[in-house]
Amino acid sequence: MSATIISSPHGARANRVDLIMLQVLLALVPGVAAMTWLFGWGVLINVALASLVAVAAEAAVLKLRGRAAGPAIRDLSAFVTAVLFAIAVPPTLPWWLTVLGVLFAIVIVKQLYGGLGYNPFNPAMAGYVFLLISYPVAMTSWLPPQMLAEHALGLVDSARLIFVGAPPVGLPWDAVTMATPLDAMRQALDEGQTIAEIRQSPLWGEVGGRGWEWVAFWFFVGGLALLWRRIITWHIPVAMLAGLLVMAGLFWWVDPQTHPSPAFHLLSGGAVLGAFFIATDPVTACTTRRGQLIFGAAIGALVFVIRTWGGYPDAIAFAVLLMNIAAPTIEQLTQPRVFGHGRSNG
Amino acid sequence: MSAPKPYRQLFRDGLWANNQALVALLGLCPLLAVTTTATNGLGMGLATMAVLVLSNATISLIRNLVRPEVRLPVFVLVIASFVTIVELTMKAYFFELYNVLGLFIPLIVTNCLIIGRAEAFASKHRLDQAVVDGLAMGVGFMLVLTFLGGLRELAGQGTLFYQADLMFGEAARALSLSVGPDFQGALIAILPPGAFIFLGLLIALKNLLDKRAKRRQLERAAKTSAPVDPAVAAG
Numbered sequence: 001m002s003a004t005i006i007s008s009p010h011g012a013r014a015n016r017v018d019l020i021m022l023q024v025l026l027a028l029v030p031g032v033a034a035m036t037w038l039f040g041w042g043v044l045i046n047v048a049l050a051s052l053v054a055v056a057a058e059a060a061v062l063k064l065r066g067r068a069a070g071p072a073i074r075d076l077s078a079f080v081t082a083v084l085f086a087i088a089v090p091p092t093l094p095w096w097l098t099v100l101g102v103l104f105a106i107v108i109v110k111q112l113y114g115g116l117g118y119n120p121f122n123p124a125m126a127g128y129v130f131l132l133i134s135y136p137v138a139m140t141s142w143l144p145p146q147m148l149a150e151h152a153l154g155l156v157d158s159a160r161l162i163f164v165g166a167p168p169v170g171l172p173w174d175a176v177t178m179a180t181p182l183d184a185m186r187q188a189l190d191e192g193q194t195i196a197e198i199r200q201s202p203l204w205g206e207v208g209g210r211g212w213e214w215v216a217f218w219f220f221v222g223g224l225a226l227l228w229r230r231i232i233t234w235h236i237p238v239a240m241l242a243g244l245l246v247m248a249g250l251f252w253w254v255d256p257q258t259h260p261s262p263a264f265h266l267l268s269g270g271a272v273l274g275a276f277f278i279a280t281d282p283v284t285a286c287t288t289r290r291g292q293l294i295f296g297a298a299i300g301a302l303v304f305v306i307r308t309w310g311g312y313p314d315a316i317a318f319a320v321l322l323m324n325i326a327a328p329t330i331e332q333l334t335q336p337r338v339f340g341h342g343r344s345n346g
Numbered sequence: 347m348s349a350p351k352p353y354r355q356l357f358r359d360g361l362w363a364n365n366q367a368l369v370a371l372l373g374l375c376p377l378l379a380v381t382t383t384a385t386n387g388l389g390m391g392l393a394t395m396a397v398l399v400l401s402n403a404t405i406s407l408i409r410n411l412v413r414p415e416v417r418l419p420v421f422v423l424v425i426a427s428f429v430t431i432v433e434l435t436m437k438a439y440f441f442e443l444y445n446v447l448g449l450f451i452p453l454i455v456t457n458c459l460i461i462g463r464a465e466a467f468a469s470k471h472r473l474d475q476a477v478v479d480g481l482a483m484g485v486g487f488m489l490v491l492t493f494l495g496g497l498r499e500l501a502g503q504g505t506l507f508y509q510a511d512l513m514f515g516e517a518a519r520a521l522s523l524s525v526g527p528d529f530q531g532a533l534i535a536i537l538p539p540g541a542f543i544f545l546g547l548l549i550a551l552k553n554l555l556d557k558r559a560k561r562r563q564l565e566r567a568a569k570t571s572a573p574v575d576p577a578v579a580a581g
Binding site: 100108130133134135136 | 530531
């Protein structure tokens with residue numbers, strides 16, 4: 001009689017980095033498709049360009065470090081970084097800025113710290129912040145969503161905008177670009193308008209920025225897929241969105257005329273994308289359950305604080321980077337008690 | 347009192363092997379804060395060097411008069427006096443540069459590089475040794491400041507020695523270089539994070555060069571079986 005003895009772990013799924021990264025990429029597809037539908041081909045051009053540069057940079061650095069480039073590229077982590085970076089930047093971003101940002105993310109933030117698994121900061125967000133601080137003008141001019149665009153851009157127009165830096169013939173730059181909902185809201189609030197007045201503008205949909213709500217929705221669907229596949233756990237996304245909603249709700253409840261509703265905060269900008277795809281980065285987030293709750297809630301609270309009183313239009317990247325640097329400390333303070341050991345000498 | 351060292355070694359230590367900015371990582375506060383342009387770096391470097399040479403000389407002269415229990419307050423007093431002299435001099439002759447460097451001139455007093463050299467070297471060596479050491483360490487620090495300032499300026503605003511006329515007079519206006527009006531610099535290079543990133547890259551570059559030099563020397567030694575310079579082999 002022969003019996004095959006299978007030793008533990010009895011996992012049904014292959015637990016490999018490349019499979020996890022592949023599923024993250026697949027989960028991003030609906031959101032990226034929604035963005036492409038709204039903002040045109042620029043989104044896809046950015047994704048392609050960023051992926052190309054990320055892989056080339058990864059291979060070059062690994063060669064300099066005297067390591068095999070193949071395994072590191074096949075684990076697809078550079079692609080995830082590239083895609084997250086590409087959907088965070090405006091679809092009109094000049095090509096050389098995309099190249100610079102991805103180089104910074106892969107070479108300095110990821111590989112100089114030792115590569116995948118060793119980087120203390122989320123590479124995509126660090127690359128984004130690097131560009132936002134260095135080139136604030138280019139990084140804050142977005143395209144209007146297609147239902148508001150008077151001049152929707154085709155493939156050729158988008159490519160011209162990105163690679164030559166020229167708007168379509170006969171149009172001034174201002175006719176093509178538009179501020180993001182968060183940016184528009186902040187400017188209007190600074191001018192002393194009330195929320196009711198601001199909401200008159202066609203820029204707004206039911207709750208958030210028109211069109212942007214759908215982007216958030218599809219990223220939410222992708223995030224649910226990640227939860228279902230158990231690639232992430234619920235702790236960070238739920239804690240982060242709760243942190244954001246509680247803060248926003250508190251101020252909205254006190255003064256709804258100068259503070260947009262919690263739903264607006266949730267559905268405009270990158271809150272949902274950040275909660276499911278960026279804050280949950282397994283390398284730079286906390287790994288203890290209690291730590292993840294603290295980590296996520298602090299990011300959510302920081303997002304509200306930076307959006308409301310900070311100087312930049314969106315806050316996901318800053319909040320995530322700030323908590324990345326706090327993650328090791330949180331983790332140390334939230335180590336679970338080992339069974340059988342006391343609290344005092346654990 | 348320690349044995350005198352050959353001047354060549356003092357200079358090699360100050361400029362490279364024991365460079366206070368790149369190896370000892372002393373004096374980082376002015377290093378990171380004022381090196382937004384090569385001119386600022388050079389101005390700060392010259393001021394620091396002047397204070398360092400003068401304080402090293404004075405401390406070497408009084409080294410046998412000061413009791414060890416009170417040496418640190420005395421060092422600080424000496425350094426503070428010279429910083430005041432340098433500050434007033436700059437205010438009188440380079441007022442614009444003084445305005446740019448601002449608070450960081452008085453803060454030279456707290457630059458640990460200066461009190462570090464006073465404690466580690468000047469208080470244990472002859473006058474000539476202390477002066478040469480101050481000069482070598484000062485030049486080494488100044489070079490790093492200027493180089494870092496130049497790098498950050500070039501990456502950040504695409505110029506080199508911008509506003510050099512503040513320091514050297516109108517004749518130096520020609521010294522200012524510009525990449526061109528279309529150049530869009532990365533603002534981060536001029537902001538504080540840029541200082542950390544570029545300093546890190548500079549230190550990495552120095553370590554890389556040291557490693558290469560060491561490997562070459564070992565290879566040559568293996569080939570000719572000549573004795574290896576112990577300083578290089580240990581470094």
